Amino acid sequence: MPGSEKNPRPHRVGNPPIQLLVNYWEMRPTAMGERLDALMRKGVTEVSTFVPWQAVEADISHLLTRFLQAAGDRKLGVTLVLSPEVGVHYPNSGIPRDIFSKPENTAVHAKGSPAIVNLPPNCFSLPSLLSPEFIKRYHGFLSRMDHFLGDLSRKGAPGILNRVSLVLTGSFWKYYRAPQHSSLSAFGGSAGDYSSAAAVAYRQRTELFFSQREFQEPSPTTAQRWRSRPMEEVNRRWFNQQAEDVFRVRSGQFVRRKTLGVRVRDVELFTPEADPGFSYSHFLQNLASGRGDFARLSALVDEASCRMSQVDGTSAAPYLHWTGLGGFRSLPVAEKQFLILKSLLLMGTQGGVQGGGILIDEEEWFSLSQGFRARAEALARSIGSGDLTLKKRVTYLTSHLWSDASPLWDELQARLISQAGQLGQVRMVASLDLLVADREADLLFVDPQYLLTQESITKILNWAKGGRVVALPRSTLYTEAARRELERTCVSLQHMDINLGLPYRLFPFGEGKLVIYETPTAGAGAEAQNSWRSFVSAVLSVAGVQASCSVSDGRLRTVALENQNGGIGLFILNGTGRAVSADIMFPSEVVISDLASLLVRESDDGASVPANRFALEIPPCGVLPLAIRGNEITQDRERRLAQGEAEQLHKAIASAAELQLGELQASENPWI
Amino acid sequence: MDLSNDWRKFQEVFFPTAKTAAGAGVVQRDVSAPVYSVVEKDIVVAGYCEHEDLSDWVGSPVGDFKNQFRNREIVVLERAQVDQWMNDGLSKPGFHGQLEYFRSMAEATIKGGARGDAKLPTRTHFLLESLKGWWGNILPSAFGIYLRLQAPEAVGVLEASQDILVIYRRGALESFNAPDLSGLSSERRKQPGDVVKYLSERYLVPVQGVYVGAQDWARWSQDSAPWSEVAVALRSSRMQLVPFRWRVATLVATRAFLGV
Structure with missing residues (x-):
């Protein structure tokens, strides 16, 4: 963390929420030490650098070794970002030029054109991460890095890698989107690689997947149904997600062979300036030689913060990358500061110890005022030490994280963000493992296009038993075994049929509830939209998900963080260019005070008198931090803590029982 | 390693924003903007x-x-x-x-549309625009411009100053980066003549050095036609051409005289 002070409760050692980007290949070898000394004088204790593949292949002067040596000598922490990424200040983002010479290595988005990234130092089309040649060479690069670091730890200066960690990112997968769709809605349309290399891999993997026994029930001819043309879109999404998951796991295996002792982290790096949803806007901005489109960038931060990816069942820490190459650089200072704080609040507070944050160019960071940096660092410290955490109350399970979801998702977002003004309440996942590990959410929506197997139904139902609500679609995308499992569960339960435009059946289930909903027929327009809206409202109400506060002006947004010292840390964001006066309302009486001074001094002497409505004025591009305390808030937090502990206890008992009674299957145990 | 196209440096020098530009805070919309x-x-x-x-x-x-x-x-x-x-x-x-x-x-x-005479409403930099235009007929087919933006003396010193070398070949901008002067002793680095000579030899193109105050440069960069100011700065030695070439000075003066 830049300029970090002594942290009383180190929570996220080695992955601070603010990471400064200092690219080693941009330094002259002779000035490297001097540059690092200058950074240390500014209080920097850790830096991040991309490791462009081409730079490694052409590194005849052993620049990376020198850099690690110079950083090691100064006890400076270094994070090496290995994956090919967008927004790297290197030609073609560091991908070897000869890869681009073959059209079969180029990725194609759903509309049949190359996926182009138009960021300096040059526009280039993304390569296909499914191209056999690309994969072979990329794995060669990772092996080379693994050997390089292994050799360095054995033959280099003692302890040279003590403060070095490796980062593998989500790479290009989320950028395989058509800009014409993404301009209308950031993750609109189908994402994924539609190149010839991807088509071959798609056929092979679907063949293998649907040859599993479960898909051949009740008769082997049933498997044909899953491979039929109407299933193409569903299967493509499943395949794209699965291909990404496999890619990430394999990449991790290549760098964990010889680099023992070097920490490897999985990160999801979002670069809004390189996003297809920003492509046309950036194109027009460049034509006009104007400043960046602040509103567009801000909206992309909202969208990115809703999506949680995973690697091998663990969440990948979400980071927002502000490059200094695209639209961000040319924004007025106040807008930059707003985006930095917003991304820090939405990304840094997610995922606990694996938590994310922002990656920002060192020059951009130090171009901001000292006062702002001090405030942002104080916030980052609170986030890093776990004092402030974001609890996402609603989870949405989808088949592909980077493709559009059903109108249910849009309505959910509209309800929570547009109407209630609350950011960070809902997250989208495409992994059942993440769902199982999720103890924050109270409610799960399963996308109507999600393919449900027996295993997934079992996991979902077990999750619901712990006092949660699950909304499952009634669709044709259940395997026979999954359908049997669900019917077996529901047959003994009492239920209530409700129809508020969209019929659904509500079952009390363990301590939780189960909702099975019909999907409206496609193309029903406004009527279908109203049905979704009523349904979402009803299910949110059943799950008891309600905003902790509301604001009287629709231009304002709030981020409510759970404060470990009690109460909530509420941040009110004004993303407009004008000051906004508004009232903030709470369901019960609370006292509010300045959170910034509370975090620094740990006392709230300036607290207000108890009330449930307060008038505030938020400056243009302002972020107002408030500490909120009240009985209901405390009770709610205690209830959730107790629920979490009870669940952990259940799991501990279950695992103890499994150890003692090995032959007894968990699902057969009536106590779990 | 040299980056032949250092985009950050290029933007910083030719399209300064944030601290150097006016209105670093929130900027209100311009109701006549294209x-x-x-x-x-x-x-x-x-x-x-x-x-x-x-x-x-x-x-x-x-x-x-x-x-x-x-x-x-x-x-x-x-x-x-x-x-x-x-x-x-x-x-x-x-x-x-x-x-x-x-x-x-x-x-x-x-x-090609309804308004045949229309131009794309875009912001350009006065120097880049000139080098792209008819100056190309007068200047050599390959040349470099070494710009050194000197920080005010009160702020002090060399680190606060910045420099860039842009190289044109056949009328097109070929490369732009902060040149590597590590081959020069610290004494010679302070001599503009030595720096420009070194760069000409290293990059094998004639290089025109331009030494100017960072504040003057930032102000001119916000203006589409600051040539009269540039000419005044040249006359009063606030801007220095290294080496002094009459041909380049005449080009500056002509633009100042024509008022474009």
């Missing part, structure tokens, strides 16, 4: 106007959009065309070359 859009099948796919949020217009009919901004200059580009230009631009070298290509294509489209 409006740009990408459209498809009469629907707005993307809109852009500096300091203005046009996101609510995305997905709206083009007619309504044009009607709303009828008092402003509107640039409307077809989505398929933009995609085609981006695809074709991949073969151009570097982002600057690609950008020039996009601008030329957009301008050709506007000229």
Whole structure:
């Protein structure tokens, strides 16, 4: 963390929420030490650098070794970002030029054109991460890095890698989107690689997947149904997600062979300036030689913060990358500061110890005022030490994280963000493992296009038993075994049929509830939209998900963080260019005070008198931090803590029982 | 390792923003600023106007959009065309070359439209614009310009100053980066003549050194035609040409005299 002070409760050692980007290949070898000394004088204790593949292949002067040596000598922490990424200040983002010479290595988005990234130092089309040649060479690069670091730890200066960690990112997968769709809605349309290399891999993997026994029930001819043309879109999404998951796991295996002792982290790096949803806007901005489109960038931060990816069942820490190459650089200072704080609040507070944050160019960071940096660092410290955490109350399970979801998702977002003004309440996942590990959410929506197997139904139902609500679609995308499992569960339960435009059946289930909903027929327009809206409202109400506060002006947004010292840390964001006066309302009486001074001094002497409505004025591009305390808030937090502990206890008992009674299957145990 | 195209440095020097530009805080919208859009099948796919949020217009009919901004200059580009230009631009070298290509294509489209005399409303830098224009007929086919922006003395010293070397070949900007002067002793680095000579030998092109105050440069960069100010600075030695070439000084004076 830049300029970090002594942290009383180190929570996220080695992955601070603010990471400064200092690219080693941009330094002259002779000035490297001097540059690092200058950074240390500014209080920097850790830096991040991309490791462009081409730079490694052409590194005849052993620049990376020198850099690690110079950083090691100064006890400076270094994070090496290995994956090919967008927004790297290197030609073609560091991908070897000869890869681009073959059209079969180029990725194609759903509309049949190359996926182009138009960021300096040059526009280039993304390569296909499914191209056999690309994969072979990329794995060669990772092996080379693994050997390089292994050799360095054995033959280099003692302890040279003590403060070095490796980062593998989500790479290009989320950028395989058509800009014409993404301009209308950031993750609109189908994402994924539609190149010839991807088509071959798609056929092979679907063949293998649907040859599993479960898909051949009740008769082997049933498997044909899953491979039929109407299933193409569903299967493509499943395949794209699965291909990404496999890619990430394999990449991790290549760098964990010889680099023992070097920490490897999985990160999801979002670069809004390189996003297809920003492509046309950036194109027009460049034509006009104007400043960046602040509103567009801000909206992309909202969208990115809703999506949680995973690697091998663990969440990948979400980071927002502000490059200094695209639209961000040319924004007025106040807008930059707003985006930095917003991304820090939405990304840094997610995922606990694996938590994310922002990656920002060192020059951009130090171009901001000292006062702002001090405030942002104080916030980052609170986030890093776990004092402030974001609890996402609603989870949405989808088949592909980077493709559009059903109108249910849009309505959910509209309800929570547009109407209630609350950011960070809902997250989208495409992994059942993440769902199982999720103890924050109270409610799960399963996308109507999600393919449900027996295993997934079992996991979902077990999750619901712990006092949660699950909304499952009634669709044709259940395997026979999954359908049997669900019917077996529901047959003994009492239920209530409700129809508020969209019929659904509500079952009390363990301590939780189960909702099975019909999907409206496609193309029903406004009527279908109203049905979704009523349904979402009803299910949110059943799950008891309600905003902790509301604001009287629709231009304002709030981020409510759970404060470990009690109460909530509420941040009110004004993303407009004008000051906004508004009232903030709470369901019960609370006292509010300045959170910034509370975090620094740990006392709230300036607290207000108890009330449930307060008038505030938020400056243009302002972020107002408030500490909120009240009985209901405390009770709610205690209830959730107790629920979490009870669940952990259940799991501990279950695992103890499994150890003692090995032959007894968990699902057969009536106590779990 | 030298980055032949250091985009950050290029932007910092030729298109300064934030601290150096006026209005570093929130900037209010300009009600006469030109409006740009990408459209498809009469629907707005993307809109852009500096300091203005046009996101609510995305997905709206083009007619309504044009009607709303009828008092402003509107640039409307077809989505398929933009995609085609981006695809074709991949073969151009570097982002600057690609950008020039996009601008030329957009301008050709506007000229082909209803307003044949229209120009693309875009902000340019006075020096880059001149080097791209008729100066190219007078200057050598390959040359470099070494710009050294000197920080005010009160702030002090060399670290606060910045420099860039831009190299043109056959009328096109070939490279731009902070030159590597590590081959020069610290004493020689302080001698402008030695620096320019060293760069000419290293990059094998005649180099014109321009030493100017950072504040003057930042002010001129915000202006589309600051040539009279540049000429005054040259006369009063606030700006220094190294070596002093009459031909270059005459070009500056001519532009100042013509007032463009």
